[in-house]
Amino acid sequence: MKNLLILGAGTAGTMMLNKFNSSLNKSEWNITIVDQYETHYYQPGFLFIPFGIYSESDVVKPKKDFFPQGVNVIKAGIDKIEPKANKVKLQNGNELSYDYLIIATGSKIAPTETEGLKGELWYKNIFDFYTIEGALALSNFLKTWQGGKLVINITEMPIKCPVAPLEFAFLADSFFTEKNLRNKVEITYVTPLSGAFTKPKASLLLGNFLERKNIKLVSDFSIAKVDNENKKIISWDEREVDFDLLVTIPTNKGDDAIERSGMGDELNFIPTNKQTLIADGYENIFVIGDATNLPSSKAGSVAHFQADILFKNFVSVMKGEAPSEKFDGHANCFIETGFGKGILIDFNYETEPLPGKFPLPLVGPFSLLEETKMNHYGKMMFKWFYWNILLKGTELPMKSHMSMAGKKL
Amino acid sequence: MATKEYAGKMLELDADGNLKNLNDWNEDIAKAIASEEGIVSLTERHWAVINYMRKEFIEKKDAPSIRKLSKESGVDTKELYALFPNGPAKKAAKISGLPKPKGCV
Numbered sequence: 001m002k003n004l005l006i007l008g009a010g011t012a013g014t015m016m017l018n019k020f021n022s023s024l025n026k027s028e029w030n031i032t033i034v035d036q037y038e039t040h041y042y043q044p045g046f047l048f049i050p051f052g053i054y055s056e057s058d059v060v061k062p063k064k065d066f067f068p069q070g071v072n073v074i075k076a077g078i079d080k081i082e083p084k085a086n087k088v089k090l091q092n093g094n095e096l097s098y099d100y101l102i103i104a105t106g107s108k109i110a111p112t113e114t115e116g117l118k119g120e121l122w123y124k125n126i127f128d129f130y131t132i133e134g135a136l137a138l139s140n141f142l143k144t145w146q147g148g149k150l151v152i153n154i155t156e157m158p159i160k161c162p163v164a165p166l167e168f169a170f171l172a173d174s175f176f177t178e179k180n181l182r183n184k185v186e187i188t189y190v191t192p193l194s195g196a197f198t199k200p201k202a203s204l205l206l207g208n209f210l211e212r213k214n215i216k217l218v219s220d221f222s223i224a225k226v227d228n229e230n231k232k233i234i235s236w237d238e239r240e241v242d243f244d245l246l247v248t249i250p251t252n253k254g255d256d257a258i259e260r261s262g263m264g265d266e267l268n269f270i271p272t273n274k275q276t277l278i279a280d281g282y283e284n285i286f287v288i289g290d291a292t293n294l295p296s297s298k299a300g301s302v303a304h305f306q307a308d309i310l311f312k313n314f315v316s317v318m319k320g321e322a323p324s325e326k327f328d329g330h331a332n333c334f335i336e337t338g339f340g341k342g343i344l345i346d347f348n349y350e351t352e353p354l355p356g357k358f359p360l361p362l363v364g365p366f367s368l369l370e371e372t373k374m375n376h377y378g379k380m381m382f383k384w385f386y387w388n389i390l391l392k393g394t395e396l397p398m399k400s401h402m403s404m405a406g407k408k409l
Numbered sequence: 410m411a412t413k414e415y416a417g418k419m420l421e422l423d424a425d426g427n428l429k430n431l432n433d434w435n436e437d438i439a440k441a442i443a444s445e446e447g448i449v450s451l452t453e454r455h456w457a458v459i460n461y462m463r464k465e466f467i468e469k470k471d472a473p474s475i476r477k478l479s480k481e482s483g484v485d486t487k488e489l490y491a492l493f494p495n496g497p498a499k500k501a502a503k504i505s506g507l508p509k510p511k512g513c514v
């Protein structure tokens with residue numbers, strides 16, 4: 001019997017578990033998955049909670065609903081991986097050995113990385129929406145807030161779902177407009193990037209959206225600290241932005257277990273081959289989802305495209321062949337723009353988002369880089385798709401690699 | 410293709426205006442790029458960063474981020490901003506003759 005061990009039962013780990021379970025021969029393979037928690041969160045839904053569009057029940061389900069029969073599920077914290085010994089130590093003292101390891105421990109926010117961020121005002125006037133706790137606390141706050149300076153701040157890149165902060169800004173504009181409060185709320189978007197987004201064409205388009213929605217953009221701003229007393233954020237080069245309500249996207253880091261294992265970079269992300277998804281320096285360890293250091297977006301859709309590639313490469317490696325499938329960095333993200341509309345972007349390592357139709361060239365139904373109602377429905381359908389298709393690892397009639405068909409250069 | 414004269418030599422530039430060839434670089438060229446970026450003289454602390462960046466790039470094929478710089482070059486974030494105002498990672502990469510850090514998406 002050979003042991004396949006999966007660390008982390010979030011989006012990527014659960015997807016891989018289901019894929020392997022339906023294709024590996026059970027008389028030869030023992031499949032085990034480890035996670036510290038029993039609840040699965042639909043993280044993309046966190047965006048909608050502050051505005052009362054979703055409630056907690058929209059975004060939680062028991063993890064066990066997505067575990068197939070006949071696999072070993074261990075609920076425990078991972079202490080560390082000992083990659084040279086092919087072993088994993090758990091926090092309860094147990095030890096697991098593996099023949100092949102898949103790391104899917106994701107990324108999480110680390111507000112203590114910034115001076116004063118987790119200070120007196122934390123969850124009073126300063127909130128995140130990248131955790132269920134933050135999203136719920138912010139939702140509560142917004143129920144009675146009468147307006148003032150709303151500042152949305154990205155601490156540093158990379159962050160998971162890099163479009164989420166922009167979506168938050170657009171939805172806030174729409175939310176306060178509908179509450180007849182928009183003229184009392186000044187919205188400022190403060191980012192360490194030089195524009196609204198990283199990719200030039202999308203950045204220009206999204207920058208125009210900010211302007212049209214009367215959202216002020218402060219760019220090239222790297223936050224050094226929060227002044228809780230005077231309600232200001234201060235950059236390393238000593239620029240200041242005042243706030244009454246600060247919505248922060250704190251530094252995102254890989255799990256501490258990765259640091260304890262000595263396998264991470266300066267943010268605990270695991271150096272991973274950007275094409276094969278094999279951990280640098282280890283032939284029997286694959287990494288998927290937010291845990292990697294790949295220069296692709298940290299998103300569920302990306303993990304989904306990676307899953308197909310990882311699976312094929314795993315089969316090759318198992319047979320002693322060279323891993324031949326190459327991940328191209330494919331990402332596909334719906335961006336909510338408020339007032340029931342959305343934009344869709346599709347891109348990879350090499351090609352920035354371009355206009356066109358998706359997934360069927362010329363037909364759509366989704367429009368790339370264009371604001372439509374249909375794209376908003378796409379975003380809302382994603383929840384159903386996530387719970388019913390994506391987590392179950394079902395093959396889709398959609399290619400993992402990005403396609404240029406139907407796109408305009 | 411864009412070219413520019415630095416320290417008496419015509420050099421090729423990439424799309425971001427950084428040097429195209431790692432080997433075209435020398436200390437005089439670094440000084441010339443620095444003064445164009447508004448840094449009048451390069452101190453020992455500047456050189457500590459520049460030398461670290463070139464070493465990292467040659468080993469890893471990517472210019473380090475600010476976080477990595479502050480963790481490993483011996484110069485903390487505050488000082489990095491003082492030495493290379495307005496985006497230390499980008500600016501220090503340019504002066505070091507490296508492409509813009511790939512950063513993230």
Ligand SMILES: Cc1cc2nc3c(=O)[nH]c(=O)nc-3n(C[C@H](O)[C@H](O)[C@H](O)COP(=O)(O)OP(=O)(O)OC[C@H]3O[C@@H](n4cnc5c(N)ncnc54)[C@H](O)[C@@H]3O)c2cc1C
Pocket residue numbers: 007008009010011012013034035036037042043044045046047076077078079104105106107129130131160161164255257288289290291298299300301302303333334
């Ligand atoms: C606000 C927000 C909006 C988003 N919007 C979108 C969107 O619109 N579209 C999209 O595609 N993606 C979106 N995402 C991103 C998406 O949710 C993530 O990219 C995806 O969940 C990553 O999956 P993962 O498996 O890598 O990590 P996760 O799903 O986070 O799973 C990691 C798992 O590992 C476990 N774990 C970690 N460390 C340990 C340990 N030491 N011991 C035991 N268990 C451990 C955790 O408990 C967790 O269950 C959004 C994210 C956020 C926060």
